[in-house]
Amino acid sequence: MxxxxxxxxxxxxxxxxxxxxxxxxxxxxxxxxxxxxxxxxxxxxxxAGIIDRYVAVLDPTKVGAGLTVFARVWFKTQDAQVTLQFAEAVRRLPEVMECYLTTGECDAILRIVTADLHSYWRFQADHLTRIASVLNVKTDVPMETLKRSFELPLAL
Amino acid sequence: MxxxxxxxxxxxxxxxxxxxxxxxxxxxxxxxxxxxxxxxxxxxxxxAGIIDRYVAVLDPTKVGAGLTVFARVWFKTQDAQVTLQFAEAVRRLPEVMECYLTTGECDAILRIVTADLHSYWRFQADHLTRIASVLNVKTDVPMETLKRSFELPLAL
DNA sequence: GGATAGTTTGGCATATTATGCCGTAAATTG
DNA sequence: CAATTTACGGCATAATATGCCAAACTATCC
Missing domain, CATH: 1.10.10.10 (Winged helix-like DNA-binding domain superfamily/Winged helix DNA-binding domain)
Structure with missing residues (x-):
C-alpha cells in the first residue's frame, strides 16, 4: 500500500x-x-512521510561553514563492530553533514563542512583520524561550487 | 559591516x-x-541572507530518488571554456544535486540522485558522459547512509 | 445506462498566527 | 550621569490555518 x-x-x-x-x-x-x-x-x-520535514537553509559562508570537503575513508577492518563504531562517532560530529558506506575503492564517503582549510585540518587531526576504526583518510577539496540543489527530481 | x-x-x-x-x-x-x-x-x-530560504525535505526513497551516488569526473582539458560548458550542462540536469570543481585527483565531484542503479547507468550513459567536456567518470556507489544532516554547525 | 458508494472538492465559520505600531526598558556613548 | 540609540513587549488588526459540511465528481456494479 x-x-x-x-x-x-x-x-x-x-x-x-x-x-x-x-x-x-x-x-x-x-x-x-x-x-x-x-x-x-x-x-x-x-x-505518509513523503514530506519528511521543513528546514531553513542557511548560507554556509555566513555562518562560518564556508568550506565543504569530501573525505574518503578506509577502515582498519570491514567487520560490523568497526563499522558501527565509526557510525556512532560520525553521528556525534556536527561537521559531518553526510556519510555513506561504500563497497568500492574506499569504505566510506563523507561530506564535511568547516570554516576554512585550517579548521578542516584541525578537524581531521583531532576528530576524524582519531576514530579508532579509521585507517586512512583521503580528502578532496573543492575549489568552487558549480551547483547546490535542494530539489529532488520528481518522476511521475 | x-x-x-x-x-x-x-x-x-x-x-x-x-x-x-x-x-x-x-x-x-x-x-x-x-x-x-x-x-x-x-x-x-x-x-542579511543568513537564512537563504526554507525548503521541504522529501524522503528520497518515496519519490523515486532512493539512490545517491558520487561521481568523480575528469575533463578533457582544464581551460575555462570546457569548465563553463560543463557547469551549464550540469545545472540543467536535475539528477545532479551538487557539483564542485576540484584541483586534486579529479576535476569535479558530483552528488547524483536516481531511482536505482539501472537508472543511474542510463543517466551516466545518456547524459553525463555525453557532456563534451567529460573525458572520464568514476562512480562511487554507497551501500548505506550512515548520516544525513541539514543542520550546519553554528560556531559562536 | 442509471443508481449507488466512495472520494475529492470548495465554501464557510472559527481559531490561530503574523504583522505593524507604539510606549517602555535596557544598553551604549560621550 | 545624561543623552541617544537599540531592543523589547504588548496590543490592535490583518492574514492565514483549521475543521466541518454540503455539493460535485469518479468509479463500480447491476
Whole structure:
C-alpha cells in the first residue's frame, strides 16, 4: 500500500521544495486548488512521510561553514563492530553533514563542512583520524561550487 | 559591516534548521523572547541572507530518488571554456544535486540522485558522459547512509 | 445506462498566527 | 550621569490555518 501521488501532489512537492514556507493560500493558487483540499493533500504527504520535514537553509559562508570537503575513508577492518563504531562517532560530529558506506575503492564517503582549510585540518587531526576504526583518510577539496540543489527530481 | 549574530540568533537558527515551519509564537518560546522581537530577528536574518530560504525535505526513497551516488569526473582539458560548458550542462540536469570543481585527483565531484542503479547507468550513459567536456567518470556507489544532516554547525 | 458508494472538492465559520505600531526598558556613548 | 540609540513587549488588526459540511465528481456494479 504505497502512497501514489498524482500530478497535483507532484506540483505541491515541487513548490514546497522551492519554498517550504509558502502560505497554503498561495500554494493552493500555484497548484490550481482551493485552500482546503490543498492543505489536506499537504497533510497527507506529511503523514505518509513523503514530506519528511521543513528546514531553513542557511548560507554556509555566513555562518562560518564556508568550506565543504569530501573525505574518503578506509577502515582498519570491514567487520560490523568497526563499522558501527565509526557510525556512532560520525553521528556525534556536527561537521559531518553526510556519510555513506561504500563497497568500492574506499569504505566510506563523507561530506564535511568547516570554516576554512585550517579548521578542516584541525578537524581531521583531532576528530576524524582519531576514530579508532579509521585507517586512512583521503580528502578532496573543492575549489568552487558549480551547483547546490535542494530539489529532488520528481518522476511521475 | 558583517552581520554579527548573538546567542539568541544562534538559537533561532538552530531551531529553524530543525523545523523551518515552526510558528513564530513557538519559536519565540523556545528562544526565550516574546513574538515581536523574535519575528524581527528572523526577518533580519533573512534580509542579511543568513537564512537563504526554507525548503521541504522529501524522503528520497518515496519519490523515486532512493539512490545517491558520487561521481568523480575528469575533463578533457582544464581551460575555462570546457569548465563553463560543463557547469551549464550540469545545472540543467536535475539528477545532479551538487557539483564542485576540484584541483586534486579529479576535476569535479558530483552528488547524483536516481531511482536505482539501472537508472543511474542510463543517466551516466545518456547524459553525463555525453557532456563534451567529460573525458572520464568514476562512480562511487554507497551501500548505506550512515548520516544525513541539514543542520550546519553554528560556531559562536 | 442509471443508481449507488466512495472520494475529492470548495465554501464557510472559527481559531490561530503574523504583522505593524507604539510606549517602555535596557544598553551604549560621550 | 545624561543623552541617544537599540531592543523589547504588548496590543490592535490583518492574514492565514483549521475543521466541518454540503455539493460535485469518479468509479463500480447491476
Amino acid at each position: 504505497s502512497f501514489n501521488f498524482d500530478e497535483i501532489d507532484r506540483r505541491i512537492l515541487k513548490v514546497l521544495q522551492r519554498d517550504g514556507r509558502i502560505s497554503n493560500i498561495d500554494l493552493a493558487k500555484e497548484v490550481g486548488l482551493s485552500p482546503s483540499p490543498c492543505l489536506r493533500r499537504v497533510r497527507l504527504l506529511e503523514e | 558583517s552581520f554579527n549574530f548573538d546567542e539568541i540568533d544562534r538559537r533561532i537558527l538552530k531551531v529553524l534548521q530543525r523545523d523551518g515551519r515552526i510558528s513564530n509564537i513557538d519559536l519565540a518560546k523556545e528562544v526565550g523572547l516574546s513574538p515581536s522581537p523574535c519575528l524581527r530577528r528572523v526577518r533580519l536574518l533573512e534580509e
